[in-house]
Amino acid sequence: MQIAQILQLYPLQLIESSSPRLDVEILLMHALGKNRFFIYAWGEYELKPFEITKFKELFKERLRGKPIAYLIGKREFWSMPFLVNEHTLIPRPETELLVEVALNHLPKNGIVFDMGTGSGCIALAIKKERPDCQVIGVDNSLNSLNIAKQNAHNLNLEIEWIESDWFSKIEIKADIIVSNPPYIAINDRHLMQGDVRFEPQSALVSGKDGLDDLFYLIDKSRDFLNPNGWLFLEHGFDQGFVINSLLKTACYTNINTYQDSNGQERVSGGRFPFV
Ligand SMILES: C[S@@+](CC[C@H](N)C(=O)[O-])C[C@H]1O[C@@H](n2cnc3c(N)ncnc32)[C@H](O)[C@@H]1O
Structure with a gap:
């Protein structure tokens, strides 16, 4: 043939x-x-x-x-090749918005946490653009961290990887915390369609309304941010309003929601002024 x-x-x-x-x-x-x-x-x-x-x-x-990315074992993100497998979420183009927003707020020599780093795509994209910064990638999936480590090696970028249930093993504070956490509701019909059927549920699903992990990160990040540090979270296109309200209630300031290239609300964040 x-x-x-x-x-x-x-x-x-x-x-x-x-x-x-x-x-x-x-x-x-x-x-x-x-x-x-x-x-x-x-x-x-x-x-x-x-x-x-x-x-x-x-x-x-x-x-x-089965997703093409899993079949060929890689996906491009931030114009860099990333290894992926069934243990990692496949990096999405929308997530590049989170990288952009973080880069726009990152102080010189700043410390960045990427919570739920998966393939390491966010952490590595930030490190690529800002080698002066210390970037720490956190995940509770050892399988994901192994892929993230390989990606860092292939891209010749230095990141500290920590296996941790969110902040449980973190001992320092950050100037910026970024996260693309699981944010899909457990009964969401999209889980039965397309690529997500093959992706790890633990990377996608967060409770009854998809908000459990977002809520937890908004609450806990306050203990792990330096004064005036920033938290930026990716979320579902229809979760911007709720996340804004949660950030306000948790006393974050300078709160903003950012739209992706399709005009969908994708990222929200704010600054936490207190120690
Ligand atoms: C939506 S995926 C994002 C992966 C990657 N950052 C990206 O944007 O492609 C969420 C990630 O959070 C991780 N995760 C879920 N629960 C966690 C927890 N309790 N502690 C740390 N990481 C967690 C998952 O293993 C997964 O890698």
């Missing part, structure tokens, strides 16, 4: 995917170990039997709904 035939026939079967042609291209590149240029330039290339077998195995999993 030739590349051109695969590109013509296989996307037709991926009826549940929003990007069937792109999916097939990516799986083909992965199976062949070639780049997009090769796929486009060599349509008449005849796949070898082991290449066909590899492609078909990947394709079968994709038909089952």
Whole structure:
């Protein structure tokens, strides 16, 4: 079978995917170990039997709904490649907003905590832009931290990783705390759709209304921020109002909600003025 035939026939079967042609291209590149240029330039290339077998195995999993990022073991974030696997959330483009907001508030030589670091994408993006800062990535999943460590090694960036249930093992204070915590309600129907079906529930779900971890982080961060330190949280598109109210009630000041490139409220945060 030739590349051109695969590109013509296989996307037709991926009826549940929003990007069937792109999916097939990516799986083909992965199976062949070639780049997009090769796929486009060599349509008449005849796949070898082991290449066909590899492609078909990947394709079968994709038909089952498995995310492309897990099939090829990586995803781009902040223009950097990140290893991912079934233990880590797949980094989302929306989360780049949290990185941007944090960078806009980060003092020189500041200390940053990334709570629930997963693949380490937020921590590593901040460190990449601001090598002067000390960045600490925290997660209670050792499997996630192992991937985060590999990512740090591959990107040649130095982060301190701490296995901890939120702040339980943290002994210092930060100038900025960022987090993209679990914020989906346990009965949310989206958990039954698309990529999230394959992602760890522990990275996604937070109680009856999705607010348990956000609430906890707003409350506890006050004990772990230096005076006038900032807390920034990613949240669901419909949680901005609640998070604003919770921040106000917890005596944060300079509270703001930020919209992502689709105009959705994605990140809220504020400053905690007290010791
Ligand atoms: C939504 S994922 C975010 C992952 C990554 N920061 C990102 O943006 O792609 C939430 C992360 O929080 C971690 N987490 C959940 N509960 C936690 C807890 N009690 N203590 C520390 N980390 C926790 C999960 O393991 C997961 O990696």
